[in-house]
Amino acid sequence: MARIELQDVRKSYAGQEVIHGVTIDIANGEFVVIVGPSGCGKSTLLRMVAGLEEISAGTIRIGDRVVNTLEPRERNIAMVFQNYALYPHMSVRDNMAYGLKIAGLSKADIDAAVARAASMLELEPFLDRKPRALSGGQRQRVAMGRALVREPAAFLLDEPLSNLDAKLRVQMRLQIKDLHLRTGQTTLYVTHDQVEAMTLADRLVVMDRGIAQQIATPHEVYTTPANEFVAGFIGSPAMNIFDVRSEGGILVLPGGHRVTVADPPPDGDLRLGLRPEDVETVSDGADAFPVVIHSVEWLGADAYGYCVIDNSDTQLTVRMPGNAPAARGDRLKISLSRSRLHFFSKEDGRRLKAQRAS
């Protein structure tokens, strides 16, 4: 167990910088999830921590050692790969034991470590099987086991669940959470799945285009996204974000609707963010604006209404209770003062302020 420190870590390929200086301080035993769309550099960042990619600038510390130029094996880390990367010709037992064997542990120590990991992951019945005789979920567990037996300083996982079906993914997610609670390992986990990110993380790193856009707890990322990208990326369905104009306590919405807000943002052109689940509908009022529903998705507990703001083509998603959904063609009035609002700068997308009236 150890802490991991990234200090202004950069990566360039052929002069093209792809990671633009990431600084993260991961505490001992913390579970940090790096989340972002594909191509945002999240896997590259993890691989740099693992030592599988060289870093172009900056410092990486694991424990109290600077590991910038160390080989993966010298960094005392364990890694779980997206496709598991099990050695196909070795039994489950040998797959898990391989690293320990190289490290020169005695046969008895290796057997004990493998047995411990196998019992934690319920892999005992499969120890003598080859990977090809296992299901996807079992292979995933073997990959986890291979990392566990090492008792490394840090646990690195690169999209470990993305090759599993939805049901198994939920199950394994819980198991990973449980393992982390039991072992207290410092863990760095990469995913593009925001549900995994939100449920597993002590802290989230939201990455986009090689920049850590926000590093905070899942709750903070959700409630006070640092910028428009984070706001749009975290939350499902995505936050509604559209252009508005602020004029002395009045917001001018697409379609020319003028509504009053209690705690107005500074005057000028802005971006307004409104989560579908935060939208409050009212019968009428000076703070409300009309939308027209053009389709409804009913999911059981909830229903999502896909609307357009009246007299414009700006789309808006609204969550409605599943027992009383509106129908296609219905008109709703949405209250701004009773909905939670996020304001972002129109120039650079940075968060201006959040407010919640009533």
Next chain:
Amino acid sequence: MAEPGQSPMAARGLARTMAHFWMILGVIIVAFPIYYVFIASTHSVQTILRPPLPLLPGPEAAENYSDAFSGGIGRIGGVSLWRLLGNTTLIALGIALGKIAISMASAYAIVFFRFPFRMACFWLIFITLMLPVEVRIQPTYKVMVDLGLIDTYAGLILPLIASATATLLFRQFFMTIPDELLEAARVDGAGPWRFFKDILWPLSLTNVAAIFVIQFIYGWTQYLWPLLVTNSNEMNTIVIALKKMISFADADTPWNLVMVTSVLAILPPILVVVLMQRWFVKGLVETEK
């Protein structure tokens, strides 16, 4: 059978019969000369030389084979059949194993290591494919003479070991190994040598088996190079000896012994194919993902 409803089935049956007919015909055409070699090895010279050619095994089989092994070949070529078979086995094994060793090593370097002029090295190996052995045979011969390797096993084996084909095959195979496997091994602490020994070699076994079979046969049937680089009969391979045995006037050629030698020249490669094939299939089943 004759009912209209069954006619598609019948047609399919007919098509299958025809397919089998053509395939069997093909096998007969290909196999007949080999069969005839075997038949001729069981007759006396007189029977072979007097038309028509017999199509069934003759009574002299035991006599021909025991004569061949007990000195008959030696009287003609000046070297015993045992020695010929030994020479050829040694050379074929040397070439096959040498090729596997050198081509695996070079493919490993090209695929898994980053070094200056890596692609240049690859292309250098690759373009040697464009030149047949015959084109570079004179300089190769000169080198062998300068190194004093004429009439030695090293001289017979070494020049035939370098193999662009096998290097390319191993390169293609190594490139199918997922990067994550290498990375997992690196995280597990395996250096280049351990990765090769523990991961790459076991996964390559089926390829090694295939290349061994191909190259063993290639080595066994070498003709031009052994002819050039050996002077003494002691160093002959069985193929060269065969050639020497029939370079007399037709009537003087001991055709029965030539045919015995031919059979014995064919047998070991067949044995290698048959034995390796079983192992080969086993290997395929075991490592298939």
